[in-house]
Amino acid sequence: MANRVRRQHTVSRFYLKGFADDAGKIRRVSLPGEPSIVLSTGDATVIKDFYTVTLPDGSLSDFFERAFSDIEGLAAEALRRILAGTWPIEGEAREAFATWVALQHLRSEDVRSSQGYMNAEMIRLIVGISGKEALRSLIQGSESRPVSDEELDREWMDITKPGGPDVIPDANQHVRLLTSLLPTTAAYLHDCHWTLFKFDRRSIATSDHPVTLAVAPDHPRWQGVGIATAELFLVPLSRRAALTIQPRRRFPQLPMGVERVPDFTKKGTTAIARSINQETAARARKYVYHHPDETPLEGLYLPNPETRDRPSVSNATGLIREEGLFSGMTDEARRALSATSIPGESDSGMSIDDIPWPIPGRRPRTAG
Numbered sequence: 193m194a195n196r197v198r199r200q201h202t203v204s205r206f207y208l209k210g211f212a213d214d215a216g217k218i219r220r221v222s223l224p225g226e227p228s229i230v231l232s233t234g235d236a237t238v239i240k241d242f243y244t245v246t247l248p249d250g251s252l253s254d255f256f257e258r259a260f261s262d263i264e265g266l267a268a269e270a271l272r273r274i275l276a277g278t279w280p281i282e283g284e285a286r287e288a289f290a291t292w293v294a295l296q297h298l299r300s301e302d303v304r305s306s307q308g309y310m311n312a313e314m315i316r317l318i319v320g321i322s323g324k325e326a327l328r329s330l331i332q333g334s335e336s337r338p339v340s341d342e343e344l345d346r347e348w349m350d351i352t353k354p355g356g357p358d359v360i361p362d363a364n365q366h367v368r369l370l371t372s373l374l375p376t377t378a379a380y381l382h383d384c385h386w387t388l389f390k391f392d393r394r395s396i397a398t399s400d401h402p403v404t405l406a407v408a409p410d411h412p413r414w415q416g417v418g419i420a421t422a423e424l425f426l427v428p429l430s431r432r433a434a435l436t437i438q439p440r441r442r443f444p445q446l447p448m449g450v451e452r453v454p455d456f457t458k459k460g461t462t463a464i465a466r467s468i469n470q471e472t473a474a475r476a477r478k479y480v481y482h483h484p485d486e487t488p489l490e491g492l493y494l495p496n497p498e499t500r501d502r503p504s505v506s507n508a509t510g511l512i513r514e515e516g517l518f519s520g521m522t523d524e525a526r527r528a529l530s531a532t533s534i535p536g537e538s539d540s541g542m543s544i545d546d547i548p549w550p551i552p553g554r555r556p557r558t559a560g
Contacts (some may be wrong), residue, residue, distance in 0.1 A: 208398070221480045230484045241363070294369075297377070303369070309355070312357050316351060321516065330549055394460060395429050396430065396468060398480070403425040426472070434460070469492060
């Protein structure tokens with residue numbers, strides 16, 4: 193493929209049609225509520241080169257975007273059958289739609305950004321444990337030049353600040369994660385319990401992250417929310433339908449002779465529609481989408497994406513020291529602490545020497 197910019201969709205176009213009017217127009221609401229514009233489903237979720245990966249020879253490839261289109265084609269037919277009244281869906285249709293739900297979650301901007309955050313946190317931890325002089329040695333060894341105290345201070349402060357250095361999420365790394373997790377995630381969702389909600393009048397909205405992973409109110413905040421810990425997967429299907437997917441572990445006690453809870457349909461109520469729309473809006477990244485002539489977001493809380501908590505892999509602040517974590521320790525204490533596999537000090541962990549310099553994908557620092 194020539195090295196040119198491609199318009200790529202982060203949310204499937206066939207899916208957005210279920211929320212559009214007869215002319216194929218959909219309303220896009222920017223969080224936390226403005227601006228609100230009407231545009232075609234073909235323009236609603238476009239990001240340039242989002243799935244374009246860099247090959248070993250430096251050329252760019254859109255192979256994965258084309259591979260995703262095969263999954264979308266099968267899922268579009270499954271969704272058409274669901275909305276036309278076929279329920280439950282089984283066999284190849286269920287497999288196709290479970291695969292699409294898994295793909296739609298894994299290819300989201302949130303998943304890619306989380307990878308960038310985790311990379312930055314790990315770099316912060318490794319450098320913070322190693323200390324300033326180890327950072328000086330890394331830079332000098334990589335660039336073959338002396339590093340002044342002033343430059344070292346700037347680098348240290350930027351890398352060890354809360355959250356770590358600002359790292360641009362990497363498309364190649366994201367696609368590797370996606371392709372490795374897609375088969376098992378799809379199989380997991382396929383085996384879950386599915387409930388279809390149908391609404392006669394109430395309008396359902398969707399977002400740029402249409403697969404919501406929800407947990408119980410008492411879920412430990414430190415644990416995070418992932419595929420294995422989610423209590424519920426919520427997927428708006430159209431302006432009049434939504435799907436919930438619940439792990440089988442939610443139904444530990446079944447009547448004798450019943451192997452699994454069957455999928456079923458529920459009539460949607462105003463309260464259910466409001467709850468679905470609130471969850472969808474709360475988990476959106478930047479945009480919420482709905483039919484241009486309806487107001488499903490009225491009275492709901494719309495978050496400001498800039499104030500969202502940044503995910504963290506650990507609370508590393510107590511481990512970060514200019515002199516290095518192990519400075520002043522006896523050999524015995526150092527060996528004991530090393531046995532805990534702290535990155536940089538365990539034979540099986542990373543050290544500061546494993547960090548490429550310059551840090552790949554690091555955003556330029558602002559002046560001051």
